[in-house]
Amino acid sequence: MPETQDQAExxxxxxxxxxxxxxEGNLDLIDEIIADDYVEHNSAAPEPLRGPxxxxxxxxxxxxxxxxxxxxxxDLIAEGDMVVRRDRATGTHEGEFMGIEPTGKEAxxxxxHIHRIEDGQIVESWAQNDVMGLMQQLGLxxxxxx
Numbered sequence: 001m002p003e004t005q006d007q008a009e010x011x012x013x014x015x016x017x018x019x020x021x022x023x024e025g026n027l028d029l030i031d032e033i034i035a036d037d038y039v040e041h042n043s044a045a046p047e048p049l050r051g052p053x054x055x056x057x058x059x060x061x062x063x064x065x066x067x068x069x070x071x072x073x074x075d076l077i078a079e080g081d082m083v084v085r086r087d088r089a090t091g092t093h094e095g096e097f098m099g100i101e102p103t104g105k106e107a108x109x110x111x112x113h114i115h116r117i118e119d120g121q122i123v124e125s126w127a128q129n130d131v132m133g134l135m136q137q138l139g140l141x142x143x144x145x146x
Contacts (some may be wrong), residue, residue, distance in 0.1 A: 007078035008119040014083040018071035018116075018124070022089070026062060027056050035121040042127040065097025066107070074110075085113045093138055100140065106135040 005098055015034050020026045021033075030052045040049040042058075049058055077084040085143035088110050093103045111129035117120045135141040 003078065006081075007083075009084050009120070010081065010115075011076040011078050011121060013117055013120065014076060014078075014085045014113075014115045015073050018073055018085070018087050020088070021059055022062060022069060022071040023070055027059060030055050030059070033121055035118070038121075038125075040125040040127060042131050043130045044123075044127070061097065064095040065093060065102075066091030067094050067101075068092050081117055083115045083117060087111055087113070087114065088094075095122065103138045103140075105138050106132050109134045137144045 011128040016029060016033055021029050034052045034055050036051060038051055040055070042049060045058070049055055055096065059095075064087075067091060071087050071089040073085060073087050075084070088108065090106070090108050092106050093100075095102055109130050110133075111127060113128075114126045117125040132141065136143050
């Protein structure tokens with residue numbers, strides 16, 4: 001079945017978040033693509049992120065911990081008002097991150113995200129990132145069996 005114009009536009013919005021906001025540091029874009037009543041259910045956060053300001057804080061935390069962070073999109077799949085995004089982030093842990101002092105180690109984290117998009121803005125997201133793999137790469141957790 002061919003992709004609709006809305007699905008193509010929704011995929012573009014979902015792509016902008018990792019590539020332009022996280023990788024390029026364009027925090028102003030958050031106000032354009034994240035709805036005021038946005039909610040993100042993130043496996044790495046104890047409470048949902050709510051609204052553009054909390055998203056800016058989250059992205060700033062990522063950029064502080066990994067100043068050279070690059071997040072590339074591997075797959076985008078759209079159906080209706082939903083977009084599934086699979087991405088791969090790389091970076092060097094050179095700043096404090098989640099209370100963890102810099103280790104200087106490079107890390108790769110893969111993640112899966114589902115976004116619900118209405119009227120050109122992301123209104124809700126569900127995020128699953130390989131946080132355990134990140135902690136292992138930073139030397140904070142022993143891999144199983146070692």
